[in-house]
Amino acid sequence: MTAGLVPLRRGAVPRPLPGGRWARLAAAALAAGGAVAAPALPPPPSPAALLSVHVRDRSTGEPVPCRITVACPGGSPADLRPAPGARLAVRPGVAYTGDGAASLLLPPGEYAVAATRGFEYGLDRRLIRVAEGRASVELRIGREVDTAGWAACDTHIHTLTYSGHGDCTLDERVLTLAGEGIELPVATEHNLHRDYESAAMAMGVRRWFTPVVGNEVTTPVGHFNVFPVSLGASPPNHTLLDWQRLLPAIRRTPGARCVILNHPADLHSGFRPTDPVRFHPGSGESLDGREWTMDGMELVNSGAQQSDLMRPWRDWFSLLNRGRRIAGIGASDSHDVDAFLVGQGRTYLRCQDSRPDSIPVAQACDSLLAGRALVSCGLLAEMRVDGREAYGELLRPARERVAIRLRVQAPRWIRADRVEVYANGTRIVDLPILHGESAVKLDRTVAVRRPRHDAWLVAVATGPGVTEPHWPLRPPYQPTRSHWEPRVVGSTNPVYLDADGDGRWASPREQAQAVMAAVRLDPDALMAALAQRDDA
Ligand SMILES: [Zn+2]
Ligand SMILES: [Zn+2]
Known part of the structure; x- marks a missing residue:
């Protein structure tokens, strides 16, 4: 039924909702229970x-x-x-x-x-x-970036074959995954459980990655990726309209370990999860009664870049400050071969990765849930605190100065120019990166004063964007301003500092509540208490 159709041009289909003649035909084929084949290519150029x-x-x-x-x-x-x-x-x-x-x-x-x-x-x-x-x-x-012990995961992947839009068929998808070096691809077709295993075998690329079955639960109140899921299980009900019922329904999917909120700043079906009418960007407070109980949220979706690169980080920081344990995630959301590159946005998960064809999926999920994850879209930023890699852990600083070792990597064809460290959302380190030629862009230890109260730390590196045809960053498809500056980015997940040494983590919100309770809203006592605190 597909013969003679003209392939879609780049950007011809509004994403991610299907549209246009090809997409309508594809949607009809999917509704009839079929899969969608590739559009036929025009005849070869001549002379060739x-x-x-x-x-x-x-x-x-x-x-x-x-x-x-x-x-x-x-x-x-x-x-x-x-x-x-x-x-x-x-x-x-x-x-x-x-x-x-x-x-x-x-x-x-x-x-x-x-x-x-x-x-x-x-x-x-x-x-x-x-x-x-x-x-x-x-x-x-040759390999230029050292990622030993980190599995390269793309948690958000589509095909034309199953999702019915974009232009990448299933057979093409497995070639692109191998070609972009993704070791742990998660199939997240809209409201479907699908497996890339047999296509990977058929196309001869199974040795390069470990396919995971997931689902992009695509609802009127946001899109959520869930994985791993049992292939034969019924997908969760995607018509539920309140998160209090929807999120438990997603978690009940057989096999489900990780639930991620996708593209939180983008508008789909008239709903934007971090719209200021429903989410207070400063406090992370839900204004419409939704509980933010997902395990992760996309900070980078390279198929849906943000006009304001750091906006998802600021929203995430406010959730961390409320005490939410939500892992930052990078993903591509690619539906295409080239229009948006698969694996451009990606997440590195701490796990055994010596054999890309047998990545331990349970271990990778454990790491995601614990925050042992790095967000990457062109850079890899790592942080060691007082000599330890401690993402997701509570560290008790031994001295007045906390040593933060920062390492930023990228292949030589990508540059980095800045690395920052945030403590409870406040920037406490801001370093320029001057030498971009080698793969290790920066490896430096900075000493910061130990905060007086508990604080989380996150490192974020950025650099000029790549626009060349081998790895082009694509402009936002939902721009919020006319100018867009392409930037590459790499971010850690939080390390938690038990600065007051009481053996437990108190979020900034909890600390504020404790102050308020202690002074019983006595203004003089409150001012005195606030004077004891620092900016972080
Ligand atoms: Zn989506
Ligand atoms: Zn998607």
Whole structure:
């Protein structure tokens, strides 16, 4: 039924709700219980040359899954087609391969050919001239970012096949996952439980990742990712309108461990979770009676960038200050091969990751729930406090000065220019990053005064955004201002300091309540009590 349909152009479909002719047909096919096949590509350009690209790992010499970008001299995307029989995901100027090899038809001419493998790998790029007939090019890329002990997870992934919009079929999706170096992909099709396992086997890329079955519970009152879920279980009721019933229903899904609030600042079905009419941005107070009991919330959704990069962090900080244990999450929400890159936004979860094809999912979920997670969209920011990695833990500082070791990494083709540390939402460290050429952008220890009362610490690194075709950040699709400055970002989750040494964590809200109770609203006593506190 799909033959002859024209492929969707980039941005042709409003996301994430289906629209347009293709999407309507796809939705009809899904409603009839079917899956959606790829739109047919137009015939190859003529005259066509055959370009063979081979990409190998620089250290092992083995072929490696990757993204290949082919650009014309002016920078426009090359008119590519897969050679007959080639197992590739191809869009204008882009081909993903699961085995490092790509046979591509394109018009003769000059091209810049680049290979990348997502955030952790380097970039190799050649200028080539392709005459009529055959040409070949060999490229080598190597690991640049050290992520040992951290599984690269994308908690938010769609396909055209199952979600009915975007342009990435299931077979193409597994190639893009291998090509962007995602080790723990979570299938989150709208209100469906689906498994990428058999497609990964069929396309020969199962050794590169461990597929997880999830669901984007897509409701009129927000979208929630839940995973892992049992493949055969009924998806939770997505028509419930109050969170007090909806969240327990999501948690009752067989197998469910992690529940994440998606794109909290975006508007869907007329509902924006952090709209100021329902959520007080300063205090994190729910103004419409909703309990924020989810395990995580997306700080980065690279398919739905924010005009104000830090807005989701500020909302999250206010929830942390209320004492909520909600993990910060990065995800891509990609429905596409190239329009929005899968795995661009991602979360690193502390777990055994020496075999990407057998990541221990339960251990990864334990880490997410405990906050042993790093949010990444182009940078990896890490923090050690008094010599310890202690995300999600309560640390008792031994001395008056607390040593915070900050490390920021990215491949050499990404730059970082700033790292900050926040304590209870107040910035206490702000360092420029001057040397962006190497993969370790910064590794420095700063000493800060021990807060007088309990405080959480979060480190956030940022840098100029990538706009080149091998890893372009896409503009917000729900902009809140006319100007958008693309920025890469990496963030830790909180480390909790038991600064008063009483062996327990008191959130800023709890501390404030204790002060108020102690002074019984006596203004003089209140002023005296507040004078004892510091800004953090
Ligand atoms: Zn969504
Ligand atoms: Zn989504």
